[in-house]
Amino acid sequence: MRHSERLGRIPPYLYAQLERKIAEKRAAGIDVITLGIGDPDTPTYPPIVEAAQRAVANPTTHTYPTNRGREEFRNAVAKFYDRRFRVELDADGEVMPAIGAKECIFNLNLAFLDPGDVALAADPGYPVYTGGPLLVGAEGVRMPLVPELGLIPDLDAIDAKTRERARILFVNYPNNPTGAVVPDGFFEALVAFGAENDILIVHDNAYSETTFDGYVAPSFLETPGAKEVGVEVFSLSKGYNMTGWRCAAIVGNSQAIAAYWRLKTNVDSGMFEAVQLAGAVALGPSIDKYVAAMNTIYQRRRDMVCEALAKIGVQVTPPRGTIYIWAPIPEGFESAAAYCEYVLEEAAVVISPGAAYGPNGEGFFRISLTTPDDRLEEAIARLGKLAE
Ligand SMILES: *Cc1c(COP(=O)(O)O)cnc(C)c1O
Numbered sequence: 001m002r003h004s005e006r007l008g009r010i011p012p013y014l015y016a017q018l019e020r021k022i023a024e025k026r027a028a029g030i031d032v033i034t035l036g037i038g039d040p041d042t043p044t045y046p047p048i049v050e051a052a053q054r055a056v057a058n059p060t061t062h063t064y065p066t067n068r069g070r071e072e073f074r075n076a077v078a079k080f081y082d083r084r085f086r087v088e089l090d091a092d093g094e095v096m097p098a099i100g101a102k103e104c105i106f107n108l109n110l111a112f113l114d115p116g117d118v119a120l121a122a123d124p125g126y127p128v129y130t131g132g133p134l135l136v137g138a139e140g141v142r143m144p145l146v147p148e149l150g151l152i153p154d155l156d157a158i159d160a161k162t163r164e165r166a167r168i169l170f171v172n173y174p175n176n177p178t179g180a181v182v183p184d185g186f187f188e189a190l191v192a193f194g195a196e197n198d199i200l201i202v203h204d205n206a207y208s209e210t211t212f213d214g215y216v217a218p219s220f221l222e223t224p225g226a227k228e229v230g231v232e233v234f235s236l237s238k239g240y241n242m243t244g245w246r247c248a249a250i251v252g253n254s255q256a257i258a259a260y261w262r263l264k265t266n267v268d269s270g271m272f273e274a275v276q277l278a279g280a281v282a283l284g285p286s287i288d289k290y291v292a293a294m295n296t297i298y299q300r301r302r303d304m305v306c307e308a309l310a311k312i313g314v315q316v317t318p319p320r321g322t323i324y325i326w327a328p329i330p331e332g333f334e335s336a337a338a339y340c341e342y343v344l345e346e347a348a349v350v351i352s353p354g355a356a357y358g359p360n361g362e363g364f365f366r367i368s369l370t371t372p373d374d375r376l377e378e379a380i381a382r383l384g385k386l387a388e
Pocket of ligand 1: 038126176243
């Protein structure tokens with residue numbers, strides 16, 4: 001059956017291909033350990049689950065939600081932003097639920113891009129930053145993250161023509177896949193860039209609550225002027241072990257949020273209200289201790305992986321945020337994909353090739369820390385054996 005040309009233009013989603021390969025190996029009795037996708041292995045914190053159980057039993061959550069979202073959820077997000085970031089948000093016009101950050105990022109493309117327009121996308125970066133523009137008939141232009149600048153894009157290197165065509169820009173700190181945290185001054189530069197060029201800045205905030213060594217990640221909206229030029233997409237997926245719930249919020253510029261709302265009223269019917277009520281509980285101060293305990297677990301795993309990699313000659317600086325280790329592939333492999341394929345075939349360990357996040361990720365691989373300690377240790381031991 002014929003599908004759209006647009007669909008044909010996007011590469012197949014990395015994990016969709018991998019899932020098939022893993023299933024084949026497992027069916028053949030091979031013990032595959034996956035350090036690929038970033039999907040927390042620990043359950044959602046109990047008070048959130050209990051809140052959801054109560055909310056599901058409450059008939060007011062059973063009808064169609066509105067795209068604007070329940071007051072309880074919007075107020076909880078606004079309160080959280082005030083408590084956590086000292087950012088004031090109007091819960092009526094500056095906060096809206098999103099059915100996961102992925103949905104929101106994709107739909108922002110639909111709401112802001114016409115054919116011929118450009119979305120500027122961090123490279124390496126979350127695949128939807130470039131797949132989204134293609135699917136709506138526009139174009140993603142990659143902005144390489146420059147190691148010498150602290151893994152930020154060189155905004156000065158974006159030429160005048162591209163600036164003119166660009167309507168939207170996607171960045172994310174703490175960063176997936178590199179683990180980088182935002183360098184001082186970059187958010188300020190982004191605000192100026194957005195204002196100068198009339199480009200909507202979208203900060204994809206999936207990891208501000210997942211940080212280590214005492215580092216506290218900022219919100220983009222803490223930056224003076226940020227609300228005039230941009231929005232932040234805050235996801236509960238990673239920090240609250242809620243990937244399956246599809247719970248996120250878009251906050252910031254009210255005009256951008258109004259456009260997103262207008263689009264969404266034609267696309268979906270909002271987030272299940274029981275999920276919204278559970279999400280509201282997740283953002284309360286009583287959950288902070290669970291987040292902190294989770295970060296202790298990830299920090300321990302991070303250190304274990306970094307030490308093990310150092311022993312086999314792979315040097316990485318331990319990241320101060322996210323659930324990923326980003327490391328150079330060993331010498332002797334022609335590409336990240338070739339190394340990852342080799343590791344899967346010879347060690348039955350799944351790791352992600354850096355190039356899956358953009359051409360600028362070539363030469364690197366990503367390890368996700370979302371696997372129980374003993375399995376993670378076993379996987380790293382297998383990588384060590386391969387290197388002998
Ligand atoms: C995991 C992730 C997302 C997806 O978040 P959801 O809320 O689960 O859709 C978005 N952006 C980045 C950078 C991520 O790592």
